[in-house]
Amino acid sequence: MTVRIIAKLDVKPPYVVKPVHFEGLRKMGLPSQMAKKYYDQGADEVMYIDIVSSLYQRDIIFEEIEKTANELFIPFSVGGAIRSIDDISKLFHIGADKVAINTYAVQKDPTLINKAAEIFGNQAIVINIEAKRIDNHWECYTDCGRVQSGKDVLEWAIEVERRGAGEILIQSVDKDGRNRGFDLELSKKIVDSVDIPVVVASGAGSLKDIKEVIEYAKPSGVAIASLLHYGKVTIGDIKKYLKANNIKVSK
């Protein structure tokens, strides 16, 4: 089985932005154009996460999502501001293959996970977890690391699996945008705690960082954002490097 190399687009509609440590934002380009570029480079998946709409209590902006979906012949996950079965249904209708839910399930109603999994199948439901280290454990945050929830990350991971999630995206509030490597302990603990696939994100600053998290935590996928957006490396470079280090990736 290959490890999935996923291009993650953090979007402040209509632009992909580069959040620095979940705060200041820098415009990087349009999602549809960047998604096409990463598809052409050989990405295994594209994730589109609207990082502001949930916080500002705005509705999902479907137009750019549809445009992005139309560029791809690989799986496409969409997250940000998902609050209802109706939102999810609309996203699938315009070409999303999976939806990534965070704030609403953490803050308001976790049964949205159960309902969504029952209707759309668990393979279509990704739970996006933003983890921040506090003393000896990690706590769930929402809205780009701004809002504390009091929920323990590992307990939440097990709970969402039980509720029918098909995949977890784990992001680290501490490591995001710093390009200094992943939170290895967090990644490994999550992978070992659940039986569903886990995608790790936040912190890739070099090819070596990516190799390290794969070897240490054995995730099903790695989501990369700024390392790609700044053009420091391409998806092709990542795959070539991992292959040379005996890690199986798709061609």
Place this chain on the structure above:
Amino acid sequence: MSNIIGIVNYGVAGNIHSIKKAIVAAGGSVLVIDKPEQFNDVDKIVLPGVGSFKDAMQELENGCLLDSLSSNKKPILGICLGMQVLSTIGFEYGKTRGLNFIEAEVKPILVDAKIPHMGFNTLEVLESSELLNGIENKEFYFMHSFEVVNYKNVISLTDYNGHKFVSSIQNNNIYGVQFHPEKSRKAGIKLFENFINIGIS
């Protein structure tokens, strides 16, 4: 000769948008089938599906599509859940009768690894089939928790952490793929092109 590909639109056909796009990219013409009489207007049929076996059969019946599909003699390509329901029987949320085009049962994947099996994986071809012609890199995207168990009609297997499961089947003009060709880059588009070209030339 006309060559229109009908995509069956029923309650669990959430991925219809992507499949349509891929068939068009492969040079095909598409008609979305919502009513039973539309089976007469197409030359080949694609049966999509994401969700559970039980829901899929129920939705085919609710949409009055089940009888026309069962008695159909045209080539069919079942994708993911659409492949699974071509089987005799499924064991997802109880025991449900399938379309029985392929003598097989559908059961949870028996493997000590993460489920769903999600990501690009390779086909090990057992029997040559026009469906897989000319596809050099046989890597396709999988996204499933159940597998088709049978011993006949297998055209390829795929290895997931040491467990080999059926990844594509063919019984005469009935084809099924466990993976998502519409999510598998050029290899997937080539597969649709092969399906479009079956019986032509």
